[in-house]
Amino acid sequence: MDHKTLEHLQHLDAAHHLHPFNDNAALAAKGTRILTRGEGCYVWDAEGHKLLDAFAGLWCVNIGYGRAELGDAAATQMRTLAYYNSFFQCTTEPTIRLAAEIAELTPGDLNHAFFTNSGSEANDTILRLVRHFWAVQDQPRKNIFIGRHDGYHGTTMAGASLGGMKGMHKQGGLPIPDIHHIDPPYPFGDAGDMDPEEYGLLAARRLEDKILELGPERVAAFIGEPIMGAIGVYIPPRSYWPEIERICRKYDVLLVADEVICGFGRTGEWFGSQYFGFQPDVMTIAKGITSGYIPLGAAIFNDRVAGVLAAQGGELAHGCTYSGHPVCAAVALENLRILRDERVVEHARVDIAPYLATRWAELGEHRLVGEARIAGLMGALELVPDKRRRGEYFPGRGKVGALCRDIALRHGLILRATYDAMLLSPPLVITRLQVDELFDKAWKALDECAQALGK
Numbered sequence: 264m265d266h267k268t269l270e271h272l273q274h275l276d277a278a279h280h281l282h283p284f285n286d287n288a289a290l291a292a293k294g295t296r297i298l299t300r301g302e303g304c305y306v307w308d309a310e311g312h313k314l315l316d317a318f319a320g321l322w323c324v325n326i327g328y329g330r331a332e333l334g335d336a337a338a339t340q341m342r343t344l345a346y347y348n349s350f351f352q353c354t355t356e357p358t359i360r361l362a363a364e365i366a367e368l369t370p371g372d373l374n375h376a377f378f379t380n381s382g383s384e385a386n387d388t389i390l391r392l393v394r395h396f397w398a399v400q401d402q403p404r405k406n407i408f409i410g411r412h413d414g415y416h417g418t419t420m421a422g423a424s425l426g427g428m429k430g431m432h433k434q435g436g437l438p439i440p441d442i443h444h445i446d447p448p449y450p451f452g453d454a455g456d457m458d459p460e461e462y463g464l465l466a467a468r469r470l471e472d473k474i475l476e477l478g479p480e481r482v483a484a485f486i487g488e489p490i491m492g493a494i495g496v497y498i499p500p501r502s503y504w505p506e507i508e509r510i511c512r513k514y515d516v517l518l519v520a521d522e523v524i525c526g527f528g529r530t531g532e533w534f535g536s537q538y539f540g541f542q543p544d545v546m547t548i549a550k551g552i553t554s555g556y557i558p559l560g561a562a563i564f565n566d567r568v569a570g571v572l573a574a575q576g577g578e579l580a581h582g583c584t585y586s587g588h589p590v591c592a593a594v595a596l597e598n599l600r601i602l603r604d605e606r607v608v609e610h611a612r613v614d615i616a617p618y619l620a621t622r623w624a625e626l627g628e629h630r631l632v633g634e635a636r637i638a639g640l641m642g643a644l645e646l647v648p649d650k651r652r653r654g655e656y657f658p659g660r661g662k663v664g665a666l667c668r669d670i671a672l673r674h675g676l677i678l679r680a681t682y683d684a685m686l687l688s689p690p691l692v693i694t695r696l697q698v699d700e701l702f703d704k705a706w707k708a709l710d711e712c713a714q715a716l717g718k
């Protein structure tokens with residue numbers, strides 16, 4: 264793109280486009296980066312920079328960029344039937360086939376899919392339908408949801424309320440009533456010298472304390488990300504989720520796994536609940552179901568919940584115009600075919616994840632890194648002022664993360680920064696050679712960042 268066109272587009276963007284999760288005034292002054300092309304694990308911007316996208320867009324481009332088969336699937340469906348709804352006792356073939364495929368892929372008896380446009384809407388859906396599930400069984404007061412502080416479940420009123428991000432609650436008077444939070448499992452910042460598995464049990468038992476505080480007869484469900492992504496890839500000890508599941512079963516609290524990030528291979532298993540060995544009653548998905556090529560989300564219910572809603576729930580007063588959109592469903596089916604036929608998840612688990620873990624641990628040797636943690640193909644590097652003093656952060660938490668992210672970009676590497684943690688989430692199709700390239704660029708960025716800090 265020539266410079267004149269780029270400047271003109273940046274001007275139009277500043278004048279007319281409100282970016283999500285951005286300081287739009289600062290961005291308008293700086294001018295937005297414009298991405299123009301993607302291929303495999305790389306994207307190019309309008310100035311011709313080739314960038315290794317170690318964040319897969321936004322946790323989502325699992326099969327990598329440039330897979331024309333998905334565009335072909337969209338075009339074919341669009342030409343045949345670009346849209347029809349699932350409202351008036353009807354639907355479309357790709358929608359049916361996708362619901363059946365999800366039932367096959369998800370663990371246990373998660374056999375019933377309600378389609379949405381996003382992960383946020385999927386979490387809105389489970390809040391409404393789980394409350395309805397208890398109400399039609401004469402327990403309308405069993406309507407409280409428990410989530411985690413710092414959890415992320417989306418940006419809608421319900422999604423942001425189920426999440427525990429205080430900055431989001433401040434904007435819009437959240438959380439909405441009857442949503443409570445417990446502290447998350449964050450070993451690096453919270454476990455001190457505790458044995459990791461002991462810490463996992465301690466963190467899980469916060470849920471039992473909260474249920475007993477509120478009264479089991481009031482608590483409808485617990486929602487959590489198997490690994491908390493947006494806050495900084497908080498990987499719980501192995502003991503955490505089985506204990507959460509035991510507590511939920513003990514008090515008949517539904518267990519909701521938010522698999523928007525962890526789903527479709529991110530951990531090396533198809534789902535994060537399989538990685539940690541627990542069975543959700545309800546699951547929400549988005550991102551990897553289409554590898555980000557087209558918007559799609561879904562709330563998946565087990566036979567118990569779907570059975571009660573069908574038998575006693577009457578007409579479900581809930582749905583979006585595009586629930587089960589045929590073009591989105593057709594693209595998702597092609598995405599899942601590639602994941603399955605090319606054994607992307609298995610290859611990621613068996614070959615790439617172990618190699619990535621080795622190289623990621625080497626980055627943990629850097630003088631700026633307090634902890635390098637990883638599970639499957641999602642990880643974090645905690646940047647600290649002194650790696651010998653655990654739990655001590657840089658002043659103005661987040662500034663160093665932003666600096667390191669910007670330096671990495673100059674080296675042609677995209678990593679996300681949350682506070683002073685550098686987050687990793689590459690396409691699942693990343694090769695060993697590209698992992699080496701990621702390592703080299705990340706090491707250079709850490710060195711330059713350390714030098715800028717006088718370390």
Ligand SMILES: Cc1ncc(COP(=O)(O)O)c(CNc2cccc(C(=O)O)c2)c1O
Nearest residue numbers: 381382383415416417488493521523524549
């Ligand atoms: C666990 C989880 N649940 C729900 C959502 C909401 O999905 P939608 O965005 O499709 O409504 C998400 C989304 N995850 C998300 C969204 C935006 C930014 C970042 C970040 O890490 O900066 C992460 C997510 O990570």
